[in-house]
Amino acid sequence: GAVVSQHPSRVICKSGTSVKIECRSLDFQATTMFWYRQFPKQSLMLMATSNEGSKATYEQGVEKDKFLINHASLTLSTLTVTSAHPEDSSFYICSARDGVGASETQYFGPGTRLLVL
Amino acid sequence: QKEVEQDPGPLSVPEGAIVSLNCTYSNSAFQYFMWYRQYSRKGPELLMYTYSSGNKEDGRFTAQVDKSSKYISLFIRDSQPSDSATYLCAMSAGGNNRLAFGKGNQVVVIP
Numbered sequence: 459g460a461v462v463s464q465h466p467s468r469v470i471c472k473s474g475t476s477v478k479i480e481c482r483s484l485d486f487q488a489t490t491m492f493w494y495r496q497f498p499k500q501s502l503m504l505m506a507t508s509n510e511g512s513k514a515t516y517e518q519g520v521e522k523d524k525f526l527i528n529h530a531s532l533t534l535s536t537l538t539v540t541s542a543h544p545e546d547s548s549f550y551i552c553s554a555r556d557g558v559g560a561s562e563t564q565y566f567g568p569g570t571r572l573l574v575l
Numbered sequence: 576q577k578e579v580e581q582d583p584g585p586l587s588v589p590e591g592a593i594v595s596l597n598c599t600y601s602n603s604a605f606q607y608f609m610w611y612r613q614y615s616r617k618g619p620e621l622l623m624y625t626y627s628s629g630n631k632e633d634g635r636f637t638a639q640v641d642k643s644s645k646y647i648s649l650f651i652r653d654s655q656p657s658d659s660a661t662y663l664c665a666m667s668a669g670g671n672n673r674l675a676f677g678k679g680n681q682v683v684v685i686p
Contacts (some may be wrong), residue, residue, distance in 0.1 A: 464618070501663065501676045502619070502651060530638065551618045553674075561626075562669055566618040 460556045461487045464567035471542055472575055479537045479570045481552030488530035490552035492564065493525070496549045508535040542574045578602050580661040581664055581677025585613050598664035598677045601645065605666040605675070608640050610649045613661045613679070622662075623649060653686045 461484040471477050481491055489510045494502040506527050507515045514527035524546075526538040535554075539546055551569040555562065581598040588594055596610075606627055611619035623638035625631050625647075631638045638652040647666070651658055664677040 462618075501678050504673050507673065547615070559669075562607060563621060563624045564665075564667075564674060565621055566611070569616070569618040571616065 460484075460554070460565045462552065462554050462565045462567040464518045464552055464570050466570060467568060468571045468573075468574045470575065473543050474541055477537075477539045477542055477572060479550055479552075479572075481535045481537070481554070481567050483533045483554040483556070483565075486554070486556045488535075488556065489532060490555045491529060491535040492553045492555075493535075493537050494553065495526060496551060496569075502551060505537075539572065542572070544574045547572055547574045578624065578675040579664065579666060579677045581680060583678040583680060585681040585683065587685060588654055588685045590656060590684055591598075592654050594654050594682055594684070596662050596664070596680050596682070597646060597648045598666075599644075599646050600666060600675070602666075602668065602675070603642075603645070604668040605642075605670075606669050607667045608638070608647050609665045609674075610636075610638055611663045611665060614665060615652075615660075620664055624683060629671065651682075654682075656684050656686050658682060659684050 463482045465480045491508040493505045505520045508527045508529040510529045516522045529535040553564045553566045579600045608625045609664045610623040612622045613619040625640045625686040628642045635652045663679045665674045
């Protein structure tokens, strides 16, 4: 299957700093990528849909000025958590859509664990 | 009613048993059906993918989709301890529509 990478896999930062997470599709081009957040023992919560060359679409309740998304190329989307606070500590996972029509599916990255002190 | 229902209750089975998981859904527009496996502290890994109704088999895994009943299933034959993980069902209407997830089933295969 297709491969999606994320970097970094884990980050610890001080409150008030900004953190950038990268999501790359390694062997396919993805016009659409997705960013999720997952709390322990819960399912994935979609934060935003990232479209190459255009503004991201944020889900209700997600602050677009706090979670900045940039999808500058067909293989890279970035999520920047600005002025991070302890409540932003979570597991962030991206996914990329591959295929068209009947073969369309989503592949997930390995996730980034963020801890804000 | 939630879009996707998946009983999250932990499931423990002895090694070699058949694991049976299922999800129901309410949105008749769903056309793409997936099962993901997620190990602790890792991203979800695509296990099975089915477009529209039907069965699909891949090794020890079988996925079934019954659109008339809005019901999907995943069967794992000859379960192994390495199958111990959380299994998430997911579905979509395709295009720019997002994935709708079940809550996930935690499966433990006991050696």
